[in-house]
Amino acid sequence: MHQIEIKGLEIYAYHGVLPAERRVGNLFSLDIVLTADLSRAMASDDVADTVNYADIIATARTVMSQPANLLEHVAARLRDAIKAEYPAVTAGYIRIAKLHPPIPAQLQSVAVAISW
Numbered sequence: 001m002h003q004i005e006i007k008g009l010e011i012y013a014y015h016g017v018l019p020a021e022r023r024v025g026n027l028f029s030l031d032i033v034l035t036a037d038l039s040r041a042m043a044s045d046d047v048a049d050t051v052n053y054a055d056i057i058a059t060a061r062t063v064m065s066q067p068a069n070l071l072e073h074v075a076a077r078l079r080d081a082i083k084a085e086y087p088a089v090t091a092g093y094i095r096i097a098k099l100h101p102p103i104p105a106q107l108q109s110v111a112v113a114i115s116w
Helices: 019-024 039-044 053-064 071-085
Strands: 002-013 026-036 089-098 110-115
Touching: 002 053, 026 053, 026 071, 053 071, 071 089, 071 110
Parallel strands: none
Antiparallel strands: 002 026, 026 089, 089 110
């Protein structure tokens, strides 16, 4: 098996428990690693034979555009969308980080990661 990796995809979205987070929004960074058999694409050099990065990014943008309270919920929605739309994907890893959380602490981000 092989992997497709999308690292550091930044999307502005409106996820969070606090009303201000839903109103003002925040910057999120996504890492998406997908496992699929890429043998055909390796031989054919044809984008139709692979899991297209641009299509996965479009799916992530669509999922991220739907507000949610919890990053856990957003990660599960993205996982479910990828599994439904890209049957060639056999396993994956998604990490969603909120880059400017409304927490009184010096930190880089808070994040949720899921694998399947």
